[in-house]
Amino acid sequence: MIEVKDLVKRYGNHMAVDHLSFTVEKGQIYGFLGPNGAGKSTTMNIMTGYIAATSGQVLINGHDILEEPEEAKKCIGYLPEIPPLYTDMTVSEYLLFAARLKKIPAKEQKAQILQAAEMVKITDVADRLIKNLSKGYKQRVGLAQAVLGMPEILILDEPTVGLDPKQIIEIRELIRELAKNHTVILSSHILSEIQEVCNYILIISGGKLVASDTPERLEQSRKASMRLKALIRADRDQLEGVLKQIPGIRSWTTENGNEAGCLRTDLEISEGEDVRDSLFYALAEAKCPIYELRAEGNTLEDIFLKLTGENAENLNLSEEEFSEKEVAAELPEDSEETEETGNGGNL
Numbered sequence: 380m381i382e383v384k385d386l387v388k389r390y391g392n393h394m395a396v397d398h399l400s401f402t403v404e405k406g407q408i409y410g411f412l413g414p415n416g417a418g419k420s421t422t423m424n425i426m427t428g429y430i431a432a433t434s435g436q437v438l439i440n441g442h443d444i445l446e447e448p449e450e451a452k453k454c455i456g457y458l459p460e461i462p463p464l465y466t467d468m469t470v471s472e473y474l475l476f477a478a479r480l481k482k483i484p485a486k487e488q489k490a491q492i493l494q495a496a497e498m499v500k501i502t503d504v505a506d507r508l509i510k511n512l513s514k515g516y517k518q519r520v521g522l523a524q525a526v527l528g529m530p531e532i533l534i535l536d537e538p539t540v541g542l543d544p545k546q547i548i549e550i551r552e553l554i555r556e557l558a559k560n561h562t563v564i565l566s567s568h569i570l571s572e573i574q575e576v577c578n579y580i581l582i583i584s585g586g587k588l589v590a591s592d593t594p595e596r597l598e599q600s601r602k603a604s605m606r607l608k609a610l611i612r613a614d615r616d617q618l619e620g621v622l623k624q625i626p627g628i629r630s631w632t633t634e635n636g637n638e639a640g641c642l643r644t645d646l647e648i649s650e651g652e653d654v655r656d657s658l659f660y661a662l663a664e665a666k667c668p669i670y671e672l673r674a675e676g677n678t679l680e681d682i683f684l685k686l687t688g689e690n691a692e693n694l695n696l697s698e699e700e701f702s703e704k705e706v707a708a709e710l711p712e713d714s715e716e717t718e719e720t721g722n723g724g725n726l
């Protein structure tokens with residue numbers, strides 16, 4: 380559906396996109412994940428024909444975005460990071476303008492605008508000036524513009540950035556809904572966002588693709604290298620004597636545990652190994668009782684941090700660490716969004 384081949388984008392000496400290649404298949408929600416400045420927007424801008432690449436190629440349903448832009452762009456609806464809205468227009472004026480730009484035949488425009496507006500639930504604000512809408516509604520208008528003409532592929536650059544928690548949930552639901560009829564590619568620097576919505580993840584760092592797989596398989600691959608954390612009653616020499624004998628323990632650190640005579644140890648285990656049984660029997664034989672033993676796989680968060688070389692503080696990973704239910708319960712029924720409505724749309 381989309382083939383990105385060896386894409387490079389240089390800004391002067393700065394390599395914003397560094398030999399990026401990936402393919403996008405029909406019917407999935409792809410998450411383009413990476414820290415700020417990773418090259419997500421640049422890649423999306425190239426994929427949608429907004430800017431040219433320094434080298435490489437983007438094929439949309441077999442059409443080269445530079446050589447056959449009209450054919451290629453027909454297949455794509457794009458919501459840039461800052462939606463390109465004319466805020467002095469009403470919603471319906473703007474969508475009519477967008478329909479003309481997209482060369483939707485005049486006799487189909489009305490029906491298509493109505494369909495797009497219904498899909499993103501903005502029919503009730505059709506006659507409002509865009510500048511008077513809340514940010515969440517402006518984002519929906521941007522989405523309506525993207526879905527107008529029913530392109531097969533939707534490319535959404537940070538679609539929830541700057542929205543409040545309720546708006547974020549609504550836009551996510553909308554994206555899931557849109558994904559029933561479209562292939563969706565969305566970018567975000569927030570891991571929880573991508574985990575929540577996407578069924579395939581492309582992790583980009585420093586302009587390079589550092590991982591691409593389903594969230595489950597990414598976690599699985601890292602779980603192969605397990606860590607064990609244990610609290611063991613033993614002296615250091617005794618414990619190290621046992622650990623040395625167990626194949627599969629790659630390295631360890633020890634420190635005094637908070638219980639007298641106990642050591643807290645953190646074991647790094649070789650890929651694919653599970654040493655819990657042999658550790659248990661070896662320590663029992665050496666009369667070193669295990670007080671605690673906990674296996675830790677790597678979470679998707681660990682993978683992301685490792686692959687992108689970031690630390691959690693820079694990444695804002697916990698920005699949305701609330702469940703949808705909690706937020707829904709905390710927010711009043713008549714939020715800003717519902718106050719926006721009620722003017723009687725006329726699409």
Ligand SMILES: Nc1ncnc2c1ncn2[C@@H]1O[C@H](COP(=O)(O)OP(=O)(O)OP(=O)(O)O)[C@@H](O)[C@H]1O
Pocket residue numbers: 390393394395413414415416417418419420421422568
């Ligand atoms: N027009 C430009 N001129 C020079 N450098 C640019 C330009 N646009 C982007 N860059 C640089 O290219 C790199 C990638 O930027 P890009 O906006 O694609 O990253 P991003 O992953 O989308 O980040 P963010 O989440 O912050 O938008 C950054 O270092 C950025 O400063």
